[in-house]
Amino acid sequence: AQSVAQPEDQVNVAEGNPLTVKCTYSVSGNPYLFWYVQYPNRGLQFLLKYITGDNLVKGSYGFEAEFNKSQTSFHLKKPSALVSDSALYFCAVRPRGTDSWGKLQFGAGTQVVVTP
């Protein structure tokens, strides 16, 4: 069975410092990997995805994520955090294949708190 783990319920970081949100997964094959962000009382917004190619993926709002196949990880990073980055971040994984539309699995989410 596939699974997604976000080991930290909350990450606290000072504004201007680097931000890392961790994600590891257990899915057979080479899955699609995603990061979404949820601001209070809002729906999820797509940040970035890994499909193939370069292990470092760049996304919206200055975020990037590094795919590590050997460690089955897809950590989200931002070099310099902003207070406005405070939100709930979800990692998600989906197996490849045209029969896997209903198999996007989300992690439990990591709350990011950026203090001024």
Place this chain on the structure above:
Amino acid sequence: NAGVTQTPKFRVLKTGQSMTLLCAQDMNHEYMYWYRQDPGMGLRLIHYSVGEGTTAKGEVPDGYNVSRLKKQNFLLGLESAAPSQTSVYFCASSPGVGQGEETQYFGPGTRLLVL
């Protein structure tokens, strides 16, 4: 271009009542999904649709029904609401195969409280 919209934004039901949540998308997406979000559990898929007139069960389908009579709409029904269905419900859609179908776009959510 409104993207994915959901109606209503918030609803309170009594146990045993029924209701329908409406999701609409104006991006001509083939695939649509209903999720529920509960604290500490991420999002869990209830039902999904790969095209007009087709639906399939997700991870937590019990107590819910869906219909996709038109490509742009995906309805989620609760026939007899239970307190365990108190949650935030999100609709999502994604393009067809070869058009970026792997990326889902989410609506703003519907908060449902069942007393």
